[in-house]
Structure formats: C-alpha cells, structure tokens
Amino acid sequence: MEVDKPLVSILLAVYKPNENWFIEQLISLNEQTYNNLELFVYDDCPDFPTSEDFLKKCITNFNYTVIRGKTNEGSNKAFEELTKIGNGEFFAYCDQDDIWEKDKISIIMDGFKEDDVTLVCSDLSIIDENGTKTANSITEIRKRIIYKSGYDLTEGLLERNFVTGCAMIVRSNIAKKAIPFVDSLVHDNWIAIIASINGKIEFVNKPLVRYRQHNSNQTGILKGIYDKNTYCKFKIEDVLERYISLKNRLGYIGELQGHLNYCITSLRARRSYFLKPSLKELKIIIKYSKYYKASIVLEIFLPIMPEFVFKYIIRLTKKGIL
DSSP states (O other), X not given: OOTTSOOEEEEEEESSOOHHHHHHHHHHHHTOSOOOEEEEEEEOOTTSOOOTHHHHHHOOSSEEEEEEOSSOOOHHHHHHHHHHHOOSSEEEXXXXXXXXXXXXXXXXXXXXXXXXXXXXXXXXXXXXXXXXXEESSGGGTOTTOOOOOBSOOXXXXXXXXXXXXXXXXXXHHHHHHTOSOOTTSOHHHHHHHHHHHHSEEEEEEEEEEEEEOOTTOSOOTTTTOOSHHHHIIIIIIHHHHHHHHHHHHSTTOHHHHHHHHHHHHHHHHHHHHHHSOOHHHHHHHHHTOTTOHHXXXXXXXXXXXXXXXXXXXXXXXXXXXX
C-alpha cells in the first residue's frame, strides 16, 4: 500500500444489487491504479442482505468493511452513515451498478493540488443494461448539465446540480460538514453545495465512470412526472419545500438569503398561478423568472394546455430532444 498518498475511502451503498452489475463494479474498484484505498459497504436491505462472498472474491487489493442497516432508509441515509465512518482524508462515493475506469481515482486525486480545492468531479459515459456504450458524455442525454470549475458556485448548484456522486471525490472534513444530509436533495447535490461554500470545485473533462442507465435508476430527467398534476408536485411544490428547508439550514450564510428568498417568492407565485391563474401571479412569476425562464414559458400556458399536449412535451424532454 502506498502510504505516501492520502487514504481514499470508497463509500458504497447497496440495495438488492443486480449480481452481474455488482461484480463488474467491484472488479472496477479493485483494479484502480490508486493504491491507498479502503472500502466501506452499507447494505440498506436487511430483509434481503447482499452476500459478502462477492466482496471476498472481487476485493483483494485493499480492506473492506460491511455495515448492515437495520431498516431500509434509502440511499441518502446510507451515504450519510458511510460519511460518518469513513477513515480516509478523501471520500469517493460509489453506486452499485456502474463501472469505474481504472484511473478514475488517480486522475481525480490529481485535481486536489491546491489546498482550497474541496471537491473534484468528472464527466461520465453512458452504458445500457448490457454494458454497451450509448453516449460518450452524460451531457449528450442531459443537455441541461453544464460543468463548471471555480469558486462561488453555490447559487448555480442550488438551481442545477452538475456533480454526480459516483464521479466525485471530496475532502472528508468537508463531507462531514454536510451531516446531517438534507432530505430534500440527493446526497451528491448537497455535498457539492457544502463543498462550494467552503472552497473551490474542480471539474475533470474526462468520462471516468461508465454510468449504467436502466429502469431502476434513482434519478433521471423528469423522473416521476407524467401529467400536469405530477409536474406541479415535483417541479413546483416539492422544490418550494426544498428551498424553505434550505433557507432554514443555510440561514447562517447571509449572501445566500437573497437568492433563497427570490426562489421562494417565484415558486409560491408559480404554485398559485397553476392552481388559479391570475394576472397578479403572472406578473410575479415573470418578474422572478431569472432562474426558471424555460419552465415559466411552459407554465404560463400550463393551466389551459390540453393534457395530451403536455404529455407529449414531457416525453420529448425525457428523450433529451427538448
């Protein structure tokens, strides 16, 4: 083991993994060219625990520890528990069904040359259920992702996350500042926000993870949205609740309060307009449209739009055409 390099803790959350995909992921971890590693696995499915035999066979180059959750609490809680117990100076978050390129950790760790860099992330290629590559970059299918490097990225991350958990490494002291994780954001988005508040984020313009797209993926474009009512719930009401919770959590950062209040005002007006269109609410959402221009164009016509037209727009968006 190369003790001259900082220890990286790989934090892997599992829930009834597909055996073949899980083995491929474990092999890709074991073959990493960065040698000072440890692995923590949190099994979030106590009713159907994942066999440790997979780890015994596939993880031979570094130590691993398995933690069995007592109840199923979801991936956010699983990654929070892993964040509490990792020993490394850096944390690499890991899903159960992707494949890491052999030099993933080595290349990302090279991005921490400056002391004020808190998080480094990379691009991802896309593979299907059979492992066949379908896109060279995740930006080909999620066109709204715009990668950035630098300081003061917090407001942008609040609006649109570009950091994918399996393609990031973060300083462990920064990740621990994110505890407890907020329920209203996926763990990678929340950790990226905390990392941005505390320093600089670097982006590596290489696809270092083969991200597997399948029907059970936790996240995706407009996941759970099928009609106008589900759109209102997920894109307006749930986002409003998120911003209210973020305002409570990040209230100590004065420069963010104006941004959070702006978004809350906009979302409240959008919700009111959807439920009962009025000129008053329309003026407010147009005035507070800085971060939601594309959505607001749609939402102005949403109350009177035929359901079949809206569903067609959603299908095109999910396919990445819009």
